[in-house]
Amino acid sequence: DKGLAVFTSGGDSQGMNAAVRACVRMAIYLGCKVYFIREGYQGMVDGGDCIQEANWASVSSIIHRGGTIIGSARCQDFRERQGRLKAANNLIQRGITNLVVIGGDGSLTGANLFRQEWSSLLDELVKNKTITTEQQEKFNVLHIVGLVGSIDNDFCGTDMTIGTDTALHRIIEAIDAISSTAYSHQRTFIMEVMGRHCGYLALVGGLACEADFIFIPEMPPKVDWPDRLCSQLAQERSAGQRLNIVIVAEGAMDREGHPITAEDVKKVIDERLKHDARITVLGHVQRGGNPSAFDRILACRMGAEATLALMEATKDSVPVVISLDGNQAVRVPLMECVERTQAVAKAMAEKRWADAVKLRGRS
Numbered sequence: 001d002k003g004l005a006v007f008t009s010g011g012d013s014q015g016m017n018a019a020v021r022a023c024v025r026m027a028i029y030l031g032c033k034v035y036f037i038r039e040g041y042q043g044m045v046d047g048g049d050c051i052q053e054a055n056w057a058s059v060s061s062i063i064h065r066g067g068t069i070i071g072s073a074r075c076q077d078f079r080e081r082q083g084r085l086k087a088a089n090n091l092i093q094r095g096i097t098n099l100v101v102i103g104g105d106g107s108l109t110g111a112n113l114f115r116q117e118w119s120s121l122l123d124e125l126v127k128n129k130t131i132t133t134e135q136q137e138k139f140n141v142l143h144i145v146g147l148v149g150s151i152d153n154d155f156c157g158t159d160m161t162i163g164t165d166t167a168l169h170r171i172i173e174a175i176d177a178i179s180s181t182a183y184s185h186q187r188t189f190i191m192e193v194m195g196r197h198c199g200y201l202a203l204v205g206g207l208a209c210e211a212d213f214i215f216i217p218e219m220p221p222k223v224d225w226p227d228r229l230c231s232q233l234a235q236e237r238s239a240g241q242r243l244n245i246v247i248v249a250e251g252a253m254d255r256e257g258h259p260i261t262a263e264d265v266k267k268v269i270d271e272r273l274k275h276d277a278r279i280t281v282l283g284h285v286q287r288g289g290n291p292s293a294f295d296r297i298l299a300c301r302m303g304a305e306a307t308l309a310l311m312e313a314t315k316d317s318v319p320v321v322i323s324l325d326g327n328q329a330v331r332v333p334l335m336e337c338v339e340r341t342q343a344v345a346k347a348m349a350e351k352r353w354a355d356a357v358k359l360r361g362r363s
């Protein structure tokens with residue numbers, strides 16, 4: 001009769017529904033009482049209808065749907081202790097002490113904090129006479145397991161996050177479509193793709209579509225990038241190619257830390273090469289649509305494993321994320337992954353700063 005709840009938080013990604021479905025069905029199979037929490041942490045804080053019991057049928061016919069049917073949100077209240085106190089009470093009242101959080105590093109950090117604070121939150125709820133000491137004793141440990149839902153593939157500890165493969169499909173479909181018209185008119189297309197601070201989508205999408213030049217945040221180009229870009233594009237044309245494709249990751253920047261935008265690239269091409277250059281910003285199309293087979297299966301495996309991990313957790317076990325390692329769904333300590341992810345972001349920012357200082361001759 002264990003109470004388990006699943007929720008999606010932060011930005012949505014394709015495959016989240018498949019993960020929700022697998023968590024719910026595995027939990028029912030194992031005899032749990034399962035709940036959806038709608039609208040992420042906001043629903044946990046608000047309680048009421050936002051926390052609803054799920055059954056086998058309530059997750060039927062969602063495996064193929066993009067987005068998240070239980071909604072996702074960013075929630076300021078949960079960042080405050082008062083919000084987390086309300087959330088704890090809402091869970092206790094329903095006997096929920098097992099959570100599957102499907103989100104990015106922020107959502108997982110919030111979940112870890114909630115777990116660490118759990119006993120002090122329960123102490124406060126007893127003190128306020130909101131819950132009884134019996135309830136406190138019965139529900140004294142909160143178990144959490146994380147699944148990473150993000151199209152960016154920007155999380156350390158897993159080979160792939162849920163949604164990345166589908167986003168890549170959206171990107172290559174779009175580049176293929178653009179390439180055919182670019183070919184007809186001998187145009188150059190500059191495509192801006194998502195990924196925030198991570199260049200994975202730009203790099204892999206570009207490789208899969210024979211892009212001529214790719215800008216990613218992890219490898220800022222040398223200061224003479226306009227020369228290199230133009231000579232590369234000119235060389236391709238002189239070899240008989242009728243079109244050029246340039247990919248710009250949304251987080252792309254130069255070595256001084258200034259963003260490199262699709263407009264910057266177009267300006268260089270317009271001025272120096274006089275190509276007929278056009279910009280296409282793919283935007284949220286990349287986050288939409290039906291999940292690929294890979295994301296559906298990945299999410300199913302991860303969702304089922306998340307429920308199993310919760311059922312096997314003891315009061316001393318550390319929270320884990322379910323990761324893909326090679327072809328295995330494995331359990332990795334949650335905070336270790338979050339800390340590594342944040343350390344990579346910090347190291348990149350420091351490198352940019354060091355490069356900028358060096359370039360300005362102020363080292």
Ligand code: ATP
Binds near residue numbers: 103110
């Ligand atoms: P995405 O990768 O799409 O941005 P994310 O999970 O990283 O997903 P965030 O906006 O960082 O998205 O976090 C989602 C929610 O998680 C926040 O709105 C907040 O409610 C909660 N959260 C994030 N960080 C913390 C924190 N340090 N303490 C408490 N709650 C947090």
